Amino acid sequence: MTKPLDPEMLDPLCPSDLVPFRVEDKWAGMIIQCLEDGLRRFSELRALLRNTSKVLTQSLRTLERDGFIIRTVHAGPVRHVEYELTSLGRSLLDLLDAARTWARAPLDELIDAHERHQPLTEPANTTRCPRPDTSS
Amino acid sequence: MTKPLDPEMLDPLCPSDLVPFRVEDKWAGMIIQCLEDGLRRFSELRALLRNTSKVLTQSLRTLERDGFIIRTVHAGPVRHVEYELTSLGRSLLDLLDAARTWARAPLDELIDAHERHQPLTEPANTTRCPRPDTSS
DNA sequence: CCGAATCCCTGAGGATACTG
DNA sequence: CAGTATCCTCAGGGATTCGG
Numbered sequence: 580m581t582k583p584l585d586p587e588m589l590d591p592l593c594p595s596d597l598v599p600f601r602v603e604d605k606w607a608g609m610i611i612q613c614l615e616d617g618l619r620r621f622s623e624l625r626a627l628l629r630n631t632s633k634v635l636t637q638s639l640r641t642l643e644r645d646g647f648i649i650r651t652v653h654a655g656p657v658r659h660v661e662y663e664l665t666s667l668g669r670s671l672l673d674l675l676d677a678a679r680t681w682a683r684a685p686l687d688e689l690i691d692a693h694e695r696h697q698p699l700t701e702p703a704n705t706t707r708c709p710r711p712d713t714s715s
Numbered sequence: 716m717t718k719p720l721d722p723e724m725l726d727p728l729c730p731s732d733l734v735p736f737r738v739e740d741k742w743a744g745m746i747i748q749c750l751e752d753g754l755r756r757f758s759e760l761r762a763l764l765r766n767t768s769k770v771l772t773q774s775l776r777t778l779e780r781d782g783f784i785i786r787t788v789h790a791g792p793v794r795h796v797e798y799e800l801t802s803l804g805r806s807l808l809d810l811l812d813a814a815r816t817w818a819r820a821p822l823d824e825l826i827d828a829h830e831r832h833q834p835l836t837e838p839a840n841t842t843r844c845p846r847p848d849t850s851s
Numbered sequence: 852c853c854g855a856a857t858c859c860c861t862g863a864g865g866a867t868a869c870t871g
Numbered sequence: 872c873a874g875t876a877t878c879c880t881c882a883g884g885g886a887t888t889c890g891g
Contacts, residue, residue: 599738599739599743599781600736600737600738600810601736601737601738602735602736603735604863604864605863605864606864607735620872620873621872621873621874622872622873625873630865631864631865631866631867632873632874632875633864633865633866633874633875633876634863634864634865635874636873636874636875637863637864644829645735645829646821646824652873657872658871658872658873659872659873660872660873660874667821667824670817670821671817673817674736674813674814674817677809677810677813678810681806681807681809681810685782685803685806688782688803689781689782693780693781740883740884741883741884742884756852756853757852757853757854758852758853761853766885767884767885767886767887768853768854768855769854769855769856769857769884769885769886769887770883770884770885771854772853772854772855773883773884788853793852794852794853794891795852795853796852796853796854
């Protein structure tokens with residue numbers, strides 16, 4: 580089986596949702612990243628994405644429908660389900676990488692811009708964000 | 716001034732909103748495309764995007780806030796406003812191009828996938844769509 | 852001509868609880 | 872373990888109207 584994912588791989592404080600680039604839905608980019616090294620089980624993904632199962636399932640179903648991932652059910656005493664990228668899904672990795680590369684330079688400016696033009700929300704808000712597609 | 720935009724440049728029937736990429740918001744990708752050749756006036760953009768002014772203004776303001784475009788007001792007997800890409804905004808063109816290039820191959824499969832898994836909506840719906848970032 | 856203001860509506864996203 | 876089933880909130884998107 581694929582080697583375990585680094586639990587710190589997705590930093591919940593990373594301001595990457597300021598990056599103006601989205602693939603499919605909010606979580607799809609991160610899911611694809613997590614599947615980069617091979618098969619992953621549902622629970623692995625849920626733990627990493629700090630996501631509730633409903634939303635995760637939605638994303639996974641959409642990705643499956645569009646042919647980006649394959650879903651495999653392993654019956655048994657303890658049932659488990661595994662997901663993996665198709666070649667089409669794998670082709671998205673290049674694009675995600677391009678987006679992350681692009682974002683590295685202007686990210687600080689983006690953060691500044693958001694802070695400057697948005698004193699509307701709560702003041703002591705440390706720009707929380709659930710780490711989308713541009714995770715390192 | 717920049718040469719006129721082709722009115723047919725953005726085909727309202729193009730199924731490009733099935734392409735799983737978004738830049739900023741729904742219209743930002745198209746706006747950036749329209750600004751590729753230089754300055755554009757508000758009315759040019761509104762006509763091309765077949766968009767109501769409020770939503771267009773929103774997108775433009777966001778793009779301006781994030782440093783992707785510059786807004787210039789020309790006062791006078793007939794006031795008009797022009798928008799142009801910054802170098803940062805221009806750097807997005809590469810990403811958009813990469814996304815469009817990627818999308819060309821799997822687009823048909825994406826359309827099929829959507830139609831197969833979505834007999835839920837109205838039947839005689841000719842996949843209307845407002846032509847997002849992947850316009851040719 | 853270029854928006855701003857208003858109202859409305861849908862749907863993505865999420866919290867919680869339950870099931871084969 | 873891997874999901875459904877509900878319910879809720881809120882922001883994106885849009886139609887319409889008004890203003891400088």
